[in-house]
Amino acid sequence: QLLREVARNSQRHLILLTATPHSGIEEAFRSLLGLLKPEFKQWDIANLTEPQRIELARHFVQRTRKDIEQDWEGAACFPKRITPDETYQLSAPYRDLLDRTYAFCSEIVRTGAALEQPKRRVRYWGALALLRCVMSSPAAAVAALQARLRGEPRPDEQAEYGPFVFESDTDRTDDEAPSPPIEATEATLPESDRRRLRELARLAQDIRTSQQDTKITRCAEIVRNLLDGGFHPIIWCRYVATAEYVGEHLRHCLPADVQVVTITGRIGDDERRVKIDEIDPEKPRVLVATDCLSEGINLQDKFTAVLHYDLPWNPNRLEQREGRVDRYGQTAKQVKAIRFYGRDNPVDGVVIEVLLDKAREIHRALGTHVPVPEESESVMEAVLNALFIRGKRTAGSQLSLDLGVPQIDEFHRRWDRDVERERINRTRFAQRALKPHEVQRELEATDSVLGDPEAVREFGLAAAQRLGLNIRPDRRNPTVFHIATAPQATTALPEPIRQALPQSKSGWWTVSFTSPTPEGAEYLGRNHRFVAALARYLFEEALRTADSLPQPVTTPKIVSRCGVIRTKSVERLTTLLLLRVRYLMEQPDRTPLLSEEVVVLGYEQPLGADGRPAQWLSDGEALRLLDEAKPHENVPLAEKRELVRAALDEIGEWHGGVTSRGYPGEWGEGHPIQQGVRERIAQRAGALEDSHKRIRRAVSLRVRELAVKPQFPPDLLGLLVLQPVVTP
DSSP states (O other): OHHHHHHHOTTSOOOOOOSOSOOSOHHHHHHHHHHHOGGGGGSOGGGOOHHHHHHHHTTOOOOOHHHHHHHSSOGGGSOEEEOOEEEEOOOHHHHHHHHHHHHHHHHHHHHGGGSOHHHHHHHHHHHHHHHHHHHHOHHHHHHHHHOOOSSOOOOOOHHHHGGGTSOOSSSOOOOSOOHHHHHHHHTTSOHHHHHHHHHHHHHHHHHHHHTOOHHHHHHHHHHHHHHHTTOOEEEEOSSHHHHHHHHHHHHHHSOTTSEEEEEOTTSOHHHHHHHHHTSOTTSOEEEEEOGGGSSSSOOTTTOOEEEESSOOSSHHHHHHHHTTTSSTTOOSSEEEEEEEEETTOHHHHHHIIIIIHHHHHHHHHHSSOOOOOTTHHHHHHHHHHHHHHHOOBOTTSOBOOOOOOHHHHHHHHHHHHHHHHHHHHHHHTOOOSSOHHHHHHHHHHHHHHHOOHHHHHHHHHHHHHHHTOOEEEOSSOTTEEEEEOSHHHHTTSOHHHHHHSOOOTTSEEEEESSSSOOTTOEEOOTTSHHHHHHHHHHHHHHHOOGGGSSSOOOSOOSOOSEEEEEETTOSSOEEEEEEEEEEEEEOTTSOOEEEEEEEEEEEESOOOTTSOOSEEOOHHHHHHHHHHOOOOBOOOHHHHHHHHHHHHHHHOOOSSSSOTTOOOSSTTTTOHHHHHHHHHHHHHHHHHHHHHHHHHHHTTOOOTTOEEEEEEEEEEEEEEEEEEOOOO
8 A cells, every 4th residue: 555655646756676576476566567557457468569568668677687797797796606415314313203203294194184174284284393393403393392382272274383384485484393283283182192292202302412413413514614615604494493403513513713603583683683793704604593584684794605404395485595695795706505405304305306406497597586386385285295195115215206296297387387487578578778888888977976996996095095094905815905993003093084993803804995895805985984984084184274273283284175296297387176066957847956076177387368278188187187197306395385376376266256357247257267167067067967868868757858057166175286397
């Protein structure tokens, strides 16, 4: 209802973003499109006419990972996902527990066939919950079997017990022990079967206390190998009891310097974020978590591998888990996603064959995840029911997977149709109006105004040198730098800069000005809080006058608004002006916007008889000189003052209707220097207007009434005089 109300106003500029526009449900997809335009909801998306496709393309953009990698030069934005399988062999006691549990579950499902429907369903869910707990860990089995609900449990329908067994696509999965269905099942059993349940709990407890769990031993071995290979893994578990059990074991068997953090649904959202933030990115680390973290919190900054300690029974959840590390912003070139299962575990074999192998095959062929059809849960119910009723052990003690479930083939055909639909949609909804090379041109123009990564790097290094900030390049990677943050290294820094530095246990902060950022480094872009603090401090220092300082200045200022250098970069006396220019952008049916940018203009001497410069520099040449001109000879202070005074006199009184030389009228008109500034700013406004119009045309917006008007006078922020070196 909220979205419909927001979207109803056609004059509102609205962007709706989703990672999964089409979850496999056509009606839901059309409902989303209907928010953009009501008639879209009635269209047959699979059979669009060409006019309909063109109209929809004006409102709907689908951009996949492959689009970014191939068409938008973004191959380095994503890691390569490596998907090995690792297996374990159950110990004899654990194998005995699983065999007894499987036999017990099969028996109560078969004998429950004669019961009335509610009790029959309860037995089925209880059998699944029990089997899944035993498969997960002895700790989960003990937690589920020993817990008791208050009051008499009552059988109920599937809706109550399904979430305890299957992972949901949309709702948060309950990671507590599935005691309710097991308790309700126990209420339908005779005393002899209840004694068998208690015996299973005793066996699970014995395995836990006797350390005969080969699953967790094998997991620890894999984790050690991952850490030795430079990976930082997340261990995904189905239940809280399993996660705490695994976390405790890893803390005891891994080296002392490895951080092992356990996060489950028993911890609130805010505390989860705090625990993730507290992980030191400079030390080895392992996160053990339940599916409470499979969505919502960024984990790609600190982790580079996942291991599914418990295989999910929903491929969508498997993808959500792996997507926590395999996503934009991951700095590692490779990530690992490990399926971990028992070679002699019958249910793992069924889940892999029916669901997970199919999902992996689709991902490899299409390069993206296609959500499993919504009826996957009912198919798994049928498969697991057949597993209980007709599953047979072979001579090798492996369960036969030829269960004769006709729903599997139909389910896979439906999934294949969804894959084909996704392949077709990539063409149908491809965005043709926006061309990558045209967008690249506009991005480069934006970078020229706001500063690209190279400009930020040069600014950061120069500012560090001026302020006495200890910053060292990495010996192995030239794009990585280390900034000293220890108290003894920052005492001489200005207070605003010291406060902007993060705290680090090692005393060093690893950064990079390159994106994608090398692993272990933090990206310093133009919007980073530290870069902003540097710029703000230096700008304020430059604008401060002597009488505004709290005490007399005894040391040279680290930054100044005026300067003179003698350089080989010019052959004539050259003046550079650093200006802050404001524009008023008038838009159709919108309130005008005021924007600003910094512009560098320059001109060469000698001035003519009319006071006009011999030549105005191009924008590129002025920027180049500001960036590259270096002092080659010293200039006496008295001469510097004389040259700056002469330059200020040339440009005249900057504000006011009448200049110091008596030129009346609007600002700049008739003045030899200011008139040139005015003309060049007007040209710049025209270029900005053209750029805005190009972008608006690309998305079919009106351009007729759009105008960008410069506001005079600009602010004169700085002035630099370049004096040529005189050669004998």
